[in-house]
Structure formats: structure tokens, C-alpha cells
Amino acid sequence: MKPIFIDFDNNSHESLYVQLYNYLKHGIVSGEIGSGERLPSLRELARQLGVSITTCSRAYDQLLVEGYIDVKPQSGYYVNDLEPGMRSQTAADLTAVDTASEAPSSQAETDWLYSEAGRSEKTDDVASGFSDSLAAAALAGITYYCDTECFDFRKWRKCAAEVMTDSVEELLLPADPQGEYALRQEIYRYLYTSRGVTARPEQIVISAGVQQLTNHLARILSYMKIDLVNVEDPGYKPVRHIFRDRGFTINKIPVGHDGIEIEKLPVNLASAVYVSPSNQFPTGSVMPAARRYSLLRWADENGSIIIEDDYDSELRYFGDPVPALKSLDDHGCTVYLGSFSSTLFPAIRISYMVLPDRLAGFFNAHKNDYDQTCSKIEQLTLASFMGRGFYQQGIRKVRKLYARKLALVIKSFREYGGDLAAAENTRSGISVRLNVKTDKTAAELCKEAGSVKLHMIPFEDGSASAASKRLIFYYDQIPEDAIEPAIQELCATWAK
Numbered sequence: 001m002k003p004i005f006i007d008f009d010n011n012s013h014e015s016l017y018v019q020l021y022n023y024l025k026h027g028i029v030s031g032e033i034g035s036g037e038r039l040p041s042l043r044e045l046a047r048q049l050g051v052s053i054t055t056c057s058r059a060y061d062q063l064l065v066e067g068y069i070d071v072k073p074q075s076g077y078y079v080n081d082l083e084p085g086m087r088s089q090t091a092a093d094l095t096a097v098d099t100a101s102e103a104p105s106s107q108a109e110t111d112w113l114y115s116e117a118g119r120s121e122k123t124d125d126v127a128s129g130f131s132d133s134l135a136a137a138a139l140a141g142i143t144y145y146c147d148t149e150c151f152d153f154r155k156w157r158k159c160a161a162e163v164m165t166d167s168v169e170e171l172l173l174p175a176d177p178q179g180e181y182a183l184r185q186e187i188y189r190y191l192y193t194s195r196g197v198t199a200r201p202e203q204i205v206i207s208a209g210v211q212q213l214t215n216h217l218a219r220i221l222s223y224m225k226i227d228l229v230n231v232e233d234p235g236y237k238p239v240r241h242i243f244r245d246r247g248f249t250i251n252k253i254p255v256g257h258d259g260i261e262i263e264k265l266p267v268n269l270a271s272a273v274y275v276s277p278s279n280q281f282p283t284g285s286v287m288p289a290a291r292r293y294s295l296l297r298w299a300d301e302n303g304s305i306i307i308e309d310d311y312d313s314e315l316r317y318f319g320d321p322v323p324a325l326k327s328l329d330d331h332g333c334t335v336y337l338g339s340f341s342s343t344l345f346p347a348i349r350i351s352y353m354v355l356p357d358r359l360a361g362f363f364n365a366h367k368n369d370y371d372q373t374c375s376k377i378e379q380l381t382l383a384s385f386m387g388r389g390f391y392q393q394g395i396r397k398v399r400k401l402y403a404r405k406l407a408l409v410i411k412s413f414r415e416y417g418g419d420l421a422a423a424e425n426t427r428s429g430i431s432v433r434l435n436v437k438t439d440k441t442a443a444e445l446c447k448e449a450g451s452v453k454l455h456m457i458p459f460e461d462g463s464a465s466a467a468s469k470r471l472i473f474y475y476d477q478i479p480e481d482a483i484e485p486a487i488q489e490l491c492a493t494w495a496k
Helices: 016-030 042-049 053-066 107-113 130-139 153-166 181-194 210-223 237-245 289-302 357-369 376-387 390-416 442-451 480-494
Strands: 069-072 076-079 204-207 228-233 249-256 272-275 305-309 334-339 351-354 421-424 431-437 455-458 468-474
Touching: 016 053, 042 053, 053 069, 153 376, 153 390, 181 204, 181 334, 181 351, 181 376, 204 210, 210 237, 210 305, 210 334, 210 351, 210 357, 228 237, 237 249, 237 272, 272 289, 289 305, 376 390, 390 421, 390 431, 390 480, 442 455, 442 468, 442 480
Parallel strands: 228 249, 228 272, 272 305, 305 334
Antiparallel strands: 069 076, 204 351, 334 351, 421 431, 431 468, 455 468
16 A cells, blocks of 8 residues: 555644554545555554554554454455445544553553453343342352452542532432433533544433343333344343343344354344444454444344443453444434443442434433432432543543453463463453363352352353353452462362
């Protein structure tokens, strides 16, 4: 291809690699850089632009994870084939990556961050069996680790006190069934800057957890005469169960390495599909850009609805968060789901969805038939917390903290797991997947993990064998200094 030259703005708030990423993404989507075209090598591009190889590498890596380019061993980087008819975007239309993301702090971290494209799993209302395992742990007298460094409660208390002092009259009024306007306004601002999602506060609905939002969606889909819901297989079971219990027909669609198999979705029939394209639960696959456009085209052509669960998009430790599917949607086909449980603290139980205009109309026509399930005090506190910038600061802190914890988890299993237990690398979320070679059952392994205060649940994807078990290990709440000794003790217990 022709040489790449970009006029970097050294006065911009965006880093050089973000500017390069946006420049290349614009060229690929607009067609200026054609499908199949070979990009310059990292060394060649760095020389052309007069920047470091690290800058070029980070820009390429972000394009790789989003599926705009691919890398061929011993050959180089090539532009992927994109969906025919993809809209041309101007630089202003493109989603800028979150510049708050931090680079790895050491070469050791860089090594494991770049080694595999593993992902983590659902963190809000997690997989079927999560609550049962917690209950069993409580009955057994097990107390899981709790790391108070994960959240700054001092700032939260400050915002809560402000609400109790300055908003007394507002607290005496009934809660808005759609969610407090102040919080919906902060969410709309945050989504635009961090996820590229354009929405008005009137399109946002707040509720206590994704499962409550799913109940709202079930009613809306019923009004629309949609009675078929396609779900990922394997996938997030609680949502599947809610739709099933409300009388919807459930159609399980297999998940491949690049997300749900779009080719197996029904055609000539209006339906809904529930997906987690940025970090599929539980496989961790990421849907590349071309597949996202294919999914949007499927929805538009068949009068169908995409339900995008973007549950842990902020917790990404390599590169930057992958842009939301909804940010690419020109036809109003996508419902966007988000949650604060992972980025604040689990007890907050505040989730939200962004509805396309036509679905927002259905909700607004009936919203007064239902009560708001979120505390008004907590909603207003969160609005203040976000408005003061504390939320964004907290995410940056948590990313660094969890990245260090993940590095320790992987290092510890390498050192003490031997041939018994291995951690599958991940780049996001609050957990890792473990492969344990043993004749013990997954339930026995999880119980023994609980005995050393580590939280694990079985990884149910049909891949387990008699001699090998797969588990999901949640490491986020373990204090840093407790990770290595706990894993050392665990591996010794499993080996008995």
C-alpha cells in the first residue's frame, strides 16, 4: 500500500497511538485502505511517522482486537474483508477509544497481556449456580476475601451526604419509574465519551440488575408481537430463563471464536437476539467489526432486535475497550445493556439500558404501571459521583489494580500449578478460567477452593472430561498480598 502519513496533533488530549488508531480505522471503514491490503510493518510505520514502535503496536493491537485487521505469521498485517454496504464514516463519526486506559507498567506484564486473546465472563448476576455456591459457602462457614481497595467509599459517602443534605425535598417525592433524570443524564454523557453510544436521557431506563431490565424487554417484545428470542450457546442462563418463563420460544445459536454464528439466525421472521459481542460469556470471544456489521444488517433486514449486553466493557487491561455494537447502529435495531456492579461494588445493583426510539415509545406508554426497583438515594448519589468525575477516576484505578492482580494469578498458577492446574490468560473482566487435570469433580474442586477462601464455579461449556475440569476463578476481591499464598495453598490442597 502507499505510505501512511498522519499529521499528529501534539496539543490534543488524545495520545499519539489513539490518533493513529482513529486515522487507520477511518481509512479502513471508508474504503481508502482496501480490504486485503497489507499494512506497513511496525518498524516501517514507526520510521515513516517518526514515532516509537510501541505507539504503532498499540494502534495495530486495538485494530486487531476489534477485527479491522489481521496478522499473518511471517507475512505482516492485512486489512480484513468488511461487510458489503458498511456505512462510510467520517472521523467525527468514529468511536475514539478510551484514552484513560493505561499501558502495561512493565515488560513482564506486557508478555502475558499479549500472549493470548482470552476473555473473562459475566460479572453482574453471574452464571447459573453462582448464588447457590455463595449460599453453600455461607452454610459451610466460608468467608471469601474482600478487598476494600477496590472502591473509594470515602468519596461515595461524600456524595451520599450531599444528597441527604441538598435533596431532601426530592427524596420525599416518588421515584421516577424510568430512573432519576440526573443519573440518566450522567449515563448519557458517559456513554457518548467512553463507548461511542449516542442516546438521549429519554431513551435510558434504569433498574436493579440486568434481570429486571430483561423483564422490561420481555414486555416490550410482547407488545411488538415478537415471540422468538435467539440466545448464545453457551451463554448467560438467567436471561434465557427469564424469556423462557415469560412464554418466549428460545432458539440456541452456537458461539464460535468470533461470537454468535450469525448465519444460523432465523430469516424472514422478526425475532430478538441476546449477545455479548465485546466479551462473550462464557467463552470470552470478541465479535470482530465485520461480524458486527453483518449482525446489524441481519436485524435491519428481518425487522429484528439485538440486545447487546456490554457488562464489563470498562474492565479491559490490554489496549482499550472495544467500541459498542450500538455505536455502529444506524437503524435503531440495538438495545444496549450496561451495569455498574463491576465498576462500583456489587451491592449497588444499578443497571441500565438504552432503547431505540421505537422501543422507548412502548416503554414510556406503560412505565407508570411499574415501580422503580432502584433506591432513589443511590441513584442520586451515583449521579453526583459521576458528575464529580469520581467514577472515571475509579475505573482508571481499578483497571491498574485488577491488571496487577491478574498478573499475580497467572504467575502463581505457573509457579505452583505444575501439570495440575493452569490459568487461561485473559485481558478483561474480574476472573480467569482454570483447566485442572484431576479425577475430582468440578464441585469438589470448587468446595476445596472455598476452604481457602477462593471463589470458583464450574465452567459449563461441555468441554470438561473425566480427567480435566474447567473452572471460573474470581480474583477481583482478593487482596494483592494474599493472592500468591492462597493459590499456593489451593494447589497443594487439590494435589492431595
